[in-house]
Amino acid sequence: MQFKGTDNYIASNDLSIAVNAAISLEKPLLIKGEPGTGKTLLAHEISKALDKRLITWHIKSTTTAQQGLYEYDAVSRLRDSQLGNDKVDDISNYINKGKLWDAFESEEQVVLLIDEIDKADIEFPNDLLLELDKMEFFCYETGQNIVAKHRPIIIITSNNEKELPDAFLRRCFFHYITFPDRETLKEIVDVHYEGLDQRLVQRAMNIFYAIREQRNIKKKPSTSELIDWIKLLLVGKITEEELNEVENGASPTPYLGALLKNEHDSKIVR
Amino acid sequence: MFIDFFLMLKNHDIPVTLREYLDLLEALDKDLPEYNIDNFYYLSRTVLVKNEQHLDKFDMLFGAYFKGIEQIKTSDIVDIPDEWLRKNGERLFSKEELEKIKKHGDLEDLLDRIKDLLKEQKERHQGGNKWIGTGGTSPFGAYGYNPEGIRIGQNESRHRRAVKVWDKREFKDLSQDVELETRNMKMALRKLRLLSREGRAEEIDLDKTIKRTSKNAGMLEVEMVPVKKNVVKVLLLFDIGGSMDDHIELCSQLFSAARHEFKHLEFFYFHNCLYENLWKNNVRRWNEKTPTEEVLHTFNEDYRVIFVGDASMSPYEIFSRMGSVEHYNEESGKVWLERFKAQFPYFVWLNPVPQNEWKYTESIGMIKKIMSDRMFPLTIQGIEDSVGALKKKANTSKEV
Missing domain, CATH: 3.40.50 (Rossmann fold)
Structure with a gap:
């Protein structure tokens, strides 16, 4: 079982090695990198390529580790007890399974994406140490020990808003997605839009790289922005000649808003 | 295996622990990557380095450590211990060649043949055998790590890059990121917390709920309070x-x-x-x-x-x-x-x-x-x- 990218996702050699190492050693893979380099997409593509179900767990600032395991809905149970509902005798009726439970319980191996782990509270990763290491946890309410039937392939993404504790890092493999080089980027564009006018793509990429290389830019445009921008160029029927003029500085960049998301940056580029 | 490399990383303040080391050995044991040095670099990087701030240092150390191996005398190469060759014979030969070997039948022949091939290879392209030069003590050797230079039965050289990946130092900028070192400080600052309740009521207030419920003649009446925030x-x-x-x-x-x-x-x-x-x-x-x-x-x-x-x-x-x-x-x-x-x-x-x-x-x-x-x-x-x-x-x- 080897991951080599898919029809619409170009995985560089180092990325596929990292993914395959994580899969065969059954370790979570922590992915970092510039925004827009396909961190989250990776998990989706792994699930597609290996034909496995994907479970996504999006982390927010209020997410707790416990929510990933299960939540005990004591309030509904109390309410039901008032109403004399028979359900009430069985506590397991009030246990809401979390994403990790789902993943552990699944009959076949799944891909579990823990997206943007850095958004959660600083203690969050520490609360998941045992769960990720042993792939099991204990449900106190029902006295069950939930053990993963098949250790899921876990992909964790982080945008570096908070650091992760060492103990957590030790349990993961780590890969930093760098911005693709020109060749790879060309391949990425090609898988998204087939049969494009190659000269147009070349021009568009020249402009794109020129913008990326500008100093003082706060948020450099990344792969996803380039893809969107090329789409706009196509929709707007921008020709290669027009882009040529942009390159020579004769006219402003069309649809600059797709590439730059910051007022300050657009001023610099213009 | 690689213990020197591991210790070198450790001595240069890359936080590697025994666990990472064992993971690397396990990964190699499972024959994860295709055997060449680039893949080995990627694999060790993904297993050993857990933070982009260390990637640049890792690249430099990797370069420094594995550069030494290039300077090994070629005369050592033919002295590869039989043990190593026995383990790796299979990988060194293509299917056709294995067939041929089976005809030869004799293991001694097989070893001789490998040695011959290695010599030949050396003459054919320079530096192609650097990875087994350590007279069989090369870290790759014992793990069956077939170095690209002696890949037999393959016509084109696999040295496609003029610059080694780790020599590019792509991660240079990342090592200066200040934010990465602040976890301890955050943990310390965390103690300065004054928690008070603010915002939407989403936590159950047990005391009030009990009180209201008993007032309500036992009918449940849930009372909520906002969560505590700093x-x-x-x-x-x-x-x-x-x-x-x-x-x-x-x-x-x-x-x-x-x-x-x-x-x-x-x-x-x-x-x-x-x-x-x-x-x-x-x-x-x-x-x-x-x-x-x-x-x-x-x-x-x-x-x-x-x-x-x-x-x-x-x-x-x-x-x-x-x-x-x-x-x-x-x-x-x-x-x-x-x-x-x-x-x-x-x-x-x-x-x-x-x-x-x-x-x-x-x-x-x-x-x-x-x-x-x-x-x-x-x-x-x-x-x-x-x-x-x-x-x-x-x-x-x-x-x-």
């Missing part, structure tokens, strides 16, 4: 320029830690000692000043004030009018510091100068005295202590 407000005052330049890194770490830890955080800069103006943007400090009076009026006494400075200056800058090195000040620094103390009962001074050196600078002692001894070194321990102090009001009535 509402502490912090005013950070940074000394900047001059002697503080030595400490700028530490201070920016503190700043980035604090910025993420507190919702209400205000910061200002000053130079050496507080005077009538503060500023927010150091580049434009002469144009965009904020009068200190205004700061004193704007923020209420709930704000925890943290001064960060080395407090190293001439005593005139503290005690005299017109003592500032930068401008004409009507009132002495001490007067301004006292005003801050009067307005903000919760304050501390964090000093990046190591504590055992404080006694050598007169002004540190003076500021410390003005600050009612609430001066702490800018270390994790110091931050923790200062957090403790910030929870208590200073005895401001005490005369200095």
